Amino acid sequence: MLFTNETYLQESIEAFYATPSGGPYTLSLGNTAVYLPLANITTSYKDIASSVRQQAASGEAASYLPAGASRSVVNGYLAQLKVLAAALENPTYPIFEAPFQGPPGVGFLLKPLSRGSVLLDPEDHDAEPVITYGTFENPLDMDIVASFVPLMRSVYSTPTMRAMGVVETAPGPEVQDDEQIREWVRDATVASFQHPCCTAAMMPREMGGVVGNDLKVFGVKGLRVADASMMSLLPGTHTSATCYAIGEKAADIIIQAWS
Ligand SMILES: Cc1cc2nc3c(=O)[nH]c(=O)nc-3n(C[C@H](O)[C@H](O)[C@H](O)COP(=O)(O)OP(=O)(O)OC[C@H]3O[C@@H](n4cnc5c(N)ncnc54)[C@H](O)[C@@H]3O)c2cc1C
Known part of the structure; x- marks a missing residue:
């Protein structure tokens, strides 16, 4: 709700700064997590890895870099994609983190394929730099993150979780088809996760x-x-x-x- 309900977010911030402090921001969150290889998240993991290689071989990958990326940056990106493709298809290489902290179920993409940029402000080199995250610029990142939602649903549908009365609040039962899931992921994602x-x-x-x-x-x-x-x-x-x-x-x- 902190990500999706502006009123609740504002109330929570006010409660945090109140004396005494209260609300969800004063809660100590989970300190357990699983680190998942892509093979544990989707059966398409090999296809995704080969799409990464295909993007690199065809030159498509360069089009996902920030505009004006130099030849050397493109070369480095292609070299990185080679390493990342191997990571994505390795069934013992974690590329995703899923902490357990109570709702909502969240996940962190640890090996993003998208790239952002940090540039000097051309108007004033002493000003704050111009930062562009480039989140989801490479569409395969969305394929990976969106595949995490059905996995979470299957975990929370197990008899153990059901016995604890788990109710899905996010994305919510109305979010079902692939396009809806992707739209929810796009809205709920926090760039960089600090x-x-x-x-x-x-x-x-x-x-x-x-x-x-x-x-x-x-x-x-x-x-x-x-x-x-x-x-x-x-x-x-x-x-x-x-x-x-x-x-x-x-x-x-x-x-x-x-x-
Ligand atoms: C809210 C939040 C929660 C996080 N939680 C975790 C976590 O639980 N676990 C984890 O592993 N990581 C966590 N991280 C990430 C981790 O804190 C950072 O990756 C790490 O601190 C980065 O270290 P750094 O040395 O690159 O930069 P920083 O730690 O940002 O250090 C940069 C330093 O440079 C100083 N500085 C800036 N400009 C100047 C200047 N002009 N002159 C002199 N000094 C300057 C700053 O004051 C700062 O001390 C979190 C980050 C945030 C923001």
Whole structure:
């Protein structure tokens, strides 16, 4: 309801900032989750993986990148799609996270195929950067996320869940056919889920990379990147632990360089 009911959302925010604080934003949410390979979500997982390869081979994939993407960025994207296709068809490689926290059932796409951009504001380079998420730009992302809804329904239809009196509130029983499910997914999706990354990727420069394996920015003196932006792909998890590892590694690299 926080995603779909504006009145409830506003009331919940007011309740959170009230003294004493109350409402749904004060609830501690679930700390259990399953990490699912695509093979556990849809029987079409091999078809989806081969569509990724087909997109890359035919050149179609490049059309899903932000307008004006350079040849090097296209090359890097094609290389990433190769890795991601292998991940999608691997029945032991998690590409989706489903936390258990009570309703609503939610899922996080851990290996998105779509790409956004972060650019300087051409009018004022000192202004906030222009951020475009590009969510669902690659239509296969929608195929993957939409296939999660029937899976959730089948989990919540098991006798165990039924015995607990589970009632579907989202997407809701009126959302049935594939087009309705996709429309609901598009409306309910939160871009990035606060895990933005990979905008200054550690990859070869000719593949759109920004830093080398010493974390130094290509073509710039005295500048390293040590944050979530240097990841080349979103890890199959939440991002903070990986950021700590990047920070530790950066410290090691700098100490070694100085000594
Ligand atoms: C609401 C929310 C919930 C999250 N929950 C989880 C979770 O449960 N588990 C998990 O693993 N991850 C979670 N994440 C993601 C995780 O927090 C981030 O991926 C991670 O913190 C990113 O680290 P970072 O070092 O790249 O950037 P940040 O942590 O954003 O660090 C950037 C730092 O740079 C500073 N800074 C910015 N501009 C300047 C400037 N001009 N000069 C000096 N300093 C500057 C900022 O103040 C900030 O301290 C969550 C994120 C959010 C927003």
